[in-house]
Amino acid sequence: MTPPLKTFDDLVGRASPWLDGSGPHADLVVSTRVRLARNLAAVPFTHRARDEQLQGVFASVTGAADRTAAFGDALTLRMNELSALDRQILVERHLVSHELSDGVRPRGIVIGGEERLSLMVNEEDHLRLQAMASGFQLAEAWRVADGADDELDRALDFAFSEEIGYLTSCPTNTGTGLRASVLIHLPALVLLQEIHKVLKSIMQVGLNVRGLYGEHSDVMGNLFQISNQTTLGQGERDSIESLERVTRQVLETEERARERLTRDARVQTEDKVWRAYGLLRYCRAVSSQEVINLCSAVRLGVSLALPGLCPLPVVNELLVLTQPGHLQRHYGGELTPPERNVFRAQLVRERLAAAERNGGPEPPP
Structure with a gap:
């Protein structure tokens, strides 16, 4: 069983x-992610509320969360008590948005013991409840989020209209307040x-497509975030x-495309994969965007069962561990962009070498 989170160090240490x-x-x-937006009935929306009102929201929400089973062993963090680097780490871990991480107003986050469930407080809405799951698990993520929402609903008075549904700061979330997505x-x-x-074709059926970090982010590493758009009606x-x-x-379409690649362009595909792995394994300076793009090719090779590559969890973890915040936290201080590129390359080499030592498959002939 995963030990409870007690400090920020516990969070970044795993x-x-x-x-x-x-x-x-x-x-x-x-x-997979499921997010629910909620607001307290007696308080203006975040952008209209005074700081003392938002302090009251923070106290009410965190107090209610403490009394739930879902957040019984949670870690509560106030944004204005964290350094800019630590707030960036929370963004990189997909726990908070850029808006919540500005650290200016009374804002914070409650993080469940296994980091699968979290609660942003005083972002665009008073509450943003979020459930995360590995792989394709929409039903499971919804079950976890819905259960936590029910518990909070018994302790808090949410702004709700019998005619419209849940009232939110942005009309595009009004109704269910639901945003479900798959990366x-x-x-x-x-x-x-x-x-x-x-x-x-995805957008024609009323769904959104965004980049790795959601709204206003670029697509990197062939990673696309697909989410629902309709919350009303x-x-x-x-x-x-x-x-x-x-x-x-979409998964079936991608699988058929991978079959065509291996049938019609196997050599070219394997060459792309091994070139990417070689660069990651032996590079001496590399940017975070380069890592994401190179990991995309390696991830493809892992899914095609090419022998000699690192396990999938290692590839996934590199997507986060090589981001600027995590990288500098691991280093123990601030680094200039060129220094980050050098230290990032060292970290990637070490991670891949460790994966090879820890029972990875033998290198290909």
């Missing part, structure tokens, strides 16, 4: 569980230049089922 590659279809889907890896469709057609289960149905279709 890998996020949604990176462990244990969930269904983990070779295609990195993670999916689609390298074969990109290599075969079929990705734009697939993304167009459609129930939570309908939204979850719609996203699950479309995601399965």
Whole structure:
């Protein structure tokens, strides 16, 4: 059993569980997330509330969370008590948004003991409840989020309209307040230049496509975040089922594209994979974006069962551990961008070498 989180050091000292590659279809889907937006009935929305009102929201929400089973062993952090580097680490771990991480107003986060469940306080809405899972697990992530929401609902008075549903700061979240998403890896469709057609079809059925870090982020490493868009006039289960149905279709399309790659361009595909692995294994300076893009090729090779590559969890963890915040925390101080590139390369080499020592498959002939 994972020990409870007691300090920020406990959090950064272990890998996020949604990176462990244990969930269904983990070779295609990195993670699943379900987020619920809620507000307290008697308090103005965050952008209209005074700081003393937001202090009251923080006290009410964290107090209610402490009394739930879902957050019984949680770690509570106030943004204004964290350094800029530590706040950046929370963004890199997909625990908080850039807006919450600004550290200016009374904001914070409650993180469940296994980091699978978290609660942002005083972001765009008073509460942003989030459940994360490894691989493709929409139903499970929804079950966890829904259970925690029910517990909080018994302790807090949420702003709710019988006609509209849950009231939120942004009208695009009003109704269910639900945002469900999957972070999916689609390298074969990109290599075969079929990705734009697939993304167009996704958006035509009312779903959103974003980058690695969600809204306003770029697509890197052939990683796409697909999420529901409709929250008004459609129930939570309908939204979850719609996203699950479309995601399965995308997965099948990507699998067929991978089959074509191995059938028609095996040598070129394996060459791309091994060039990427070689660069990661022996590089002396590398940027975070380079790591993400190189890991995409290695991840494809792992899913194709090419012998001699590192395990999937190692590839996943590099996506986070090589980001600037985690990197500098590991180093123990601030680094300039060129210094980060050198230290990042060292960390990647060490991680891959350790994976080879710890029972990885023999190198290919």
